[in-house]
Amino acid sequence: MKIKVTTSNDEIRRLVSNAKEKGQIVGLVPTMGALHQGHLSLVQEANKKADFTVASIFVNPTQFDDNSDLENYPRSLDADIHMLEEVNCNAVYVPSSDEVYKDSKPFEFDFNGLNKPMEGEYRAGHFQGVVQVVKRLFEIINPDLACFGLKDFQQYAIIKEMVNQLNIPIDVIGCETIREENGLAMSSRNQLLARKDLQSALLISKTLRLIQQNYRKHSPAELKALAVEPLQKEINLEYLEIADSDRLQPIESWSEAKHARAFIAAKVGEVRLIDNMEIF
Structure with a gap:
C-alpha cells in the first residue's frame, strides 16, 4: 500500500477529515522516528482498532533536557517511511517544529504528582515537553485513538491523566513492550x-x-x-x-x-x- 507522506498540518487534517467522512475510525501512533519493531507493533495494534492509521515522526526539542541527547538522537526518515509502508500505515506526518507549534496556545495541566518520581527527578521539564507535543498532535490530527508503548510507562500514565483531565475524546491505548530475543527492550x-x-x-x-x-x-x-x-x-x-x-x-x-x-x-x-x- 502506498503511504501518504505530508509535512503540512492542513494536509494531514484533510486526509483525516476524508477518512472520518467515510465513517472510518482514525488511529495515531506518535513517534520520534528511528523506528524498530516496537514502533511497528504499535502501528499493527492501531490497525486492528482503526480503519485509517497515521504515524507521526517528530523529534520534539521541548522534551530533551540535554542538547547533546537531542543532537545525537538517531534519524532515518527514508527507512522509517519504508517500514511504515510495510505494515500498512495509511499516512505519515513529518512536520517541522514551526509547523507543529504554530498557532499553539499555552495550557495549564496538573500532573497530579505523576511527573515527580523517577524520570521527573532526572529529566527536568521532560514531561512538560511531552504533554505539550502530544496535546498538539491530538489537536492537529484529531484521532479517535492513539497507541503508546508501555516501555515508557510513566509517559503513558501522564498522557492518560492529561486526556482525562482535559476531557479529550481520544482512547489512549497502552501496548506491551517488544523485546529482542535476548530480553533487551527495543529502543x-x-x-x-x-x-x-x-x-x-x-x-x-x-x-x-x-x-x-x-x-x-x-x-x-x-x-x-x-x-x-x-x-x-x-x-x-x-x-x-x-x-x-x-x-x-x-x-x-x-x-x-x-x-x-x-x-x-x-x-x-x-x-x-x-x-x-x-x-x-
Missing part, C-alpha cells in the same frame, strides 16, 4: 550502544525479570537491595524503583498496591536506557 537508542556494552545493557531486563519472579519471597525493599548492588558494578544506575502502577509512587509493602511495576533507568556507556516490567 531507538539501542543502535547507539557500543558492542562492548551490550551485555551490560542486558542486565536491565534481567534484573526486572528477577524482581518479577521473586516478589513473593521478598519485600520491595529487600528486592531493591538485592538488585541494586550487582547493577551498580556494571552500569551507571540512575534509579531502580518499585512503584504503584496507578500513582507511580514507591511502595514499601506489596499490600500498598493493587498493581505494581519495577522501573530502571541507567546509562550504559554513553547511552541512557529505561525499562520497566509489571510485577503483578
Whole structure:
C-alpha cells in the first residue's frame, strides 16, 4: 500500500477529515522516528482498532533536557517511511517544529504528582515537553485513538491523566513492550550502544525479570537491595524503583498496591536506557 507522506498540518487534517467522512475510525501512533519493531507493533495494534492509521515522526526539542541527547538522537526518515509502508500505515506526518507549534496556545495541566518520581527527578521539564507535543498532535490530527508503548510507562500514565483531565475524546491505548530475543527492550537508542556494552545493557531486563519472579519471597525493599548492588558494578544506575502502577509512587509493602511495576533507568556507556516490567 502506498503511504501518504505530508509535512503540512492542513494536509494531514484533510486526509483525516476524508477518512472520518467515510465513517472510518482514525488511529495515531506518535513517534520520534528511528523506528524498530516496537514502533511497528504499535502501528499493527492501531490497525486492528482503526480503519485509517497515521504515524507521526517528530523529534520534539521541548522534551530533551540535554542538547547533546537531542543532537545525537538517531534519524532515518527514508527507512522509517519504508517500514511504515510495510505494515500498512495509511499516512505519515513529518512536520517541522514551526509547523507543529504554530498557532499553539499555552495550557495549564496538573500532573497530579505523576511527573515527580523517577524520570521527573532526572529529566527536568521532560514531561512538560511531552504533554505539550502530544496535546498538539491530538489537536492537529484529531484521532479517535492513539497507541503508546508501555516501555515508557510513566509517559503513558501522564498522557492518560492529561486526556482525562482535559476531557479529550481520544482512547489512549497502552501496548506491551517488544523485546529482542535476548530480553533487551527495543529502543531507538539501542543502535547507539557500543558492542562492548551490550551485555551490560542486558542486565536491565534481567534484573526486572528477577524482581518479577521473586516478589513473593521478598519485600520491595529487600528486592531493591538485592538488585541494586550487582547493577551498580556494571552500569551507571540512575534509579531502580518499585512503584504503584496507578500513582507511580514507591511502595514499601506489596499490600500498598493493587498493581505494581519495577522501573530502571541507567546509562550504559554513553547511552541512557529505561525499562520497566509489571510485577503483578
